[in-house]
Amino acid sequence: MAVAKAQALLAGLDVRDADPAGDDAALERLAVWALRRYSPIVAADPPDGLRLDMTGAAHLLGGEDAFIADLARRLADSGIMASIAVAATYGAAHGLARFGPSASTIVHDHDLEARLAPLPIMALRLDIGTIDGLHRLGVVTIGDLADMPRAPLTLRFGPDVGRRLDQAYGRAAEPCDLVEAPELVRVRRAFAEPIAAPETLARYTGKLAVQLCEALETKGLGARRLDLLFTRVDNRIEAIRAGTARPLRDARRMTRLLCDRIETVAPGFGIELMTLTASVAEPLDYRSTVSSLIEPAAPDLSELVDTLANRMAHGRLYRCAPTQSEVPERSVREIAPLARPAGAAWPADWPRPARLLDPPAPVEAMALLPDHPPASFTWGGVRRRVKRADGPERIFGEWWVRDGELSAVRDYFQVEDDAGERFWLFRRGDGEDPNTGDHRWYLHGIFA
Amino acid sequence: MPANPQISALRAQIARIESGGKRARGVLPFGIDAVDAKVPGGGLALGALHEVAGGANGAVHGAAAALFAAGIAARTSGQVLWCVTRRDLFAPSLAQAGLHPDRVIYAEVGDEKAVLACMEEGLRHGGLSAVVGELARLPMVASRRLQLCAEESGTIALAIRRWRRMTEAADFGQPTASVTRWRVTALPSEPLPVPGIGRARWLVELIRARAGDCADFELEACDDAGRLGLPARLADRSAPAQPRRIGAAA
Numbered sequence: 251m252a253v254a255k256a257q258a259l260l261a262g263l264d265v266r267d268a269d270p271a272g273d274d275a276a277l278e279r280l281a282v283w284a285l286r287r288y289s290p291i292v293a294a295d296p297p298d299g300l301r302l303d304m305t306g307a308a309h310l311l312g313g314e315d316a317f318i319a320d321l322a323r324r325l326a327d328s329g330i331m332a333s334i335a336v337a338a339t340y341g342a343a344h345g346l347a348r349f350g351p352s353a354s355t356i357v358h359d360h361d362l363e364a365r366l367a368p369l370p371i372m373a374l375r376l377d378i379g380t381i382d383g384l385h386r387l388g389v390v391t392i393g394d395l396a397d398m399p400r401a402p403l404t405l406r407f408g409p410d411v412g413r414r415l416d417q418a419y420g421r422a423a424e425p426c427d428l429v430e431a432p433e434l435v436r437v438r439r440a441f442a443e444p445i446a447a448p449e450t451l452a453r454y455t456g457k458l459a460v461q462l463c464e465a466l467e468t469k470g471l472g473a474r475r476l477d478l479l480f481t482r483v484d485n486r487i488e489a490i491r492a493g494t495a496r497p498l499r500d501a502r503r504m505t506r507l508l509c510d511r512i513e514t515v516a517p518g519f520g521i522e523l524m525t526l527t528a529s530v531a532e533p534l535d536y537r538s539t540v541s542s543l544i545e546p547a548a549p550d551l552s553e554l555v556d557t558l559a560n561r562m563a564h565g566r567l568y569r570c571a572p573t574q575s576e577v578p579e580r581s582v583r584e585i586a587p588l589a590r591p592a593g594a595a596w597p598a599d600w601p602r603p604a605r606l607l608d609p610p611a612p613v614e615a616m617a618l619l620p621d622h623p624p625a626s627f628t629w630g631g632v633r634r635r636v637k638r639a640d641g642p643e644r645i646f647g648e649w650w651v652r653d654g655e656l657s658a659v660r661d662y663f664q665v666e667d668d669a670g671e672r673f674w675l676f677r678r679g680d681g682e683d684p685n686t687g688d689h690r691w692y693l694h695g696i697f698a
Numbered sequence: 699m700p701a702n703p704q705i706s707a708l709r710a711q712i713a714r715i716e717s718g719g720k721r722a723r724g725v726l727p728f729g730i731d732a733v734d735a736k737v738p739g740g741g742l743a744l745g746a747l748h749e750v751a752g753g754a755n756g757a758v759h760g761a762a763a764a765l766f767a768a769g770i771a772a773r774t775s776g777q778v779l780w781c782v783t784r785r786d787l788f789a790p791s792l793a794q795a796g797l798h799p800d801r802v803i804y805a806e807v808g809d810e811k812a813v814l815a816c817m818e819e820g821l822r823h824g825g826l827s828a829v830v831g832e833l834a835r836l837p838m839v840a841s842r843r844l845q846l847c848a849e850e851s852g853t854i855a856l857a858i859r860r861w862r863r864m865t866e867a868a869d870f871g872q873p874t875a876s877v878t879r880w881r882v883t884a885l886p887s888e889p890l891p892v893p894g895i896g897r898a899r900w901l902v903e904l905i906r907a908r909a910g911d912c913a914d915f916e917l918e919a920c921d922d923a924g925r926l927g928l929p930a931r932l933a934d935r936s937a938p939a940q941p942r943r944i945g946a947a948a
Binding site: 548549550551553554555557558561562565566567568569570571572578581582587591592593595596598601602603604605606607608637638639640664665666668669670671672695696697698 | 793799803895
């Protein structure tokens with residue numbers, strides 16, 4: 251379409267000259283950003299794509315779904331409308347991202363063929379002449395193409411069609427050019443003879459860590475994220491990524507973090523190149539420790555936190571801190587395990603149960619209105635007679651958080667049954683005004 | 699019982715053999731003479747694994763067991779690692795048992811294998827003062843590993859045994875490598891002259907102690923410094939001549 255025609259169709263059109271070099275540079279910058287944030291193996295895929303290897307990197311962001319949600323959100327925040335596809339091969343992910351049914355797709359290995367079949371052959375990265383020729387033959391989708399005999403196709407269109415098909419279905423390997431980020435601190439070691447034994451890998455990991463620490467020391471940096479790449483003789487790249495809570499420049503600890511997951515590396519026929527990169531580095535200066543005669547120095551827990559955080563695939567590590575809220579389930583906030591001590595604790599004047607049920611369990615209770623504790627209640631099919639009770643502790647809804655809580659009230663009672671078990675019950679509402687709650691009873695916690 | 703010097707010498711020799719040449723780590727006393735006299739060494743051994751379970755319904759919710767463990771952890775000095783699979787522990791109650799929230803790092807993991815791995819890692823580090831884990835199953839091999847890690851670093855390991863159903867609590871009879879094994883059951887609280895609930899009371903049973911006898915005590919629950927208390931009618935009773943009555947008072 252000519253510019254004049256486009257301008258006639260849309261008023262106020264912003265016209266700029268194409269700048270392929272600038273586009274490539276911007277894509278390269280985006281790739282380096284993805285390398286720091288998401289995955290150790292990132293390649294720019296000009297003109298408009300990024301290729302990320304998620305293997306072994308998704309768990310740091312909480313799984314594949316969380317990974318692509320985070321990626322899409324951050325790209326959208328910076329004004330890039332991206333469509334994302336996750337698949338076992340790069341060829342398939344490339345096609346699905348551009349021609350797939352939705353903006354974010356995750357394809358599992360077992361339905362890869364079914365999901366590829368309906369895509370148009372444009373998704374296969376073929377040149378335009380080949381696509382025209384295939385269209386003339388009546389081939390529209392990848393499924394049609396995959397069903398055709400291979401030999402006549404190769405005779406007519408050359409080897410490219412078969413190669414792209416194999417790459418999409420994962421029958422042929424596809425090396426990639428990793429993004430280069432010269433500003434990152436990186437050390438590498440090539441081997442004349444490929445190595446494969448885990449012990450050997452671990453030994454050289456230790457040597458690389460020492461080298462990296464020396465390189466970091468000259469710059470006064472400490473690593474926050476470490477990427478160890480293993481280039482195999484068949485040109486595939488395996489990666490280990492480890493994160494640290496504080497800048498780290500200690501070869502022994504680096505080796506330990508990386509070697510913890512060395513069994514996830516499949517060496518294949520051997521590894522000929524190992525690269526260790528500090529993808530995220532922060533300034534780290536020597537600190538003098540203050541020796542105290544009176545009390546011993548607080549032990550450094552960052553090593554433990556790093557080890558646990560890197561090992562937990564589906565876990566979380568946190569500390570609790572109080573928030574300004576009277577509602578029990580909102581009074582606890584999670585903070586990072588090595589955050590500065592908050593100092594404050596919760597107010598100690600009201601007893602709080604050791605176990606808090608989430609959500610509160612509805613119970614049948616018999617009580618005099620408005621402010622008597624229940625005489626008995628039934629929870630889980632067992633009726634308990636209340637022997638002693640304390641309360642009510644009235645907690646008002648937080649109208650400044652949610653409009654619906656403007657008049658909401660909970661009355662909490664601590665009750666003890668015949669056997670001596672202590673429970674935390676509450677009634678929604680103040681016992682008089684139906685606007686404050688429906689006067690149902692709930693069990694919210696169990697005291698010790 | 700007057701201590702026989704020959705028997706004490708033998709005990710010391712056995713302890714030396716058992717520790718494999720490692721030095722003894724000392725104990726964490728409860729601060730209650732009646733309890734400390736019954737626990738071998740005069741308190742909970744540091745650098746050892748201890749098991750705590752709840753009695754009756756507590757086997758399922760483990761509220762009293764958790765607070766008992768929190769009280770022990772609170773009386774140590776340093777950071778505590780608390781490994782859980784279920785997220786129903788309410789941090790304010792730990793603060794009320796003397797365990798300040800700044801001192802506890804929670805590790806919430808998917809399964810019990812991961813709990814064991816986290817506990818092991820925490821024990822091996824040596825910078826923590828206590829490592830607590832909530833576990834349903836504690837096989838002999840796993841408990842042995844925890845015990846060895848604890849011995850090495852001197853960190854106290856507390857396993858809160860907590861099951862999904864009451865019937866599974868029979869698992870508590872299985873042998874493990876832990877040094878002591880406790881069961882904590884809630885008892886009716888201290889009677890008050892006015893309506894209300896007084897300080898909570900527990901029946902604390904020492905079910906198993908390595909090189910020691912079983913015992914049970916009726917105690918007042920942890921105060922805000924993690925200390926247990928002896929109920930007033932036992933502590934201030936008029937006839938001090940019958941120490942065996944302590945056990946029978948439950």
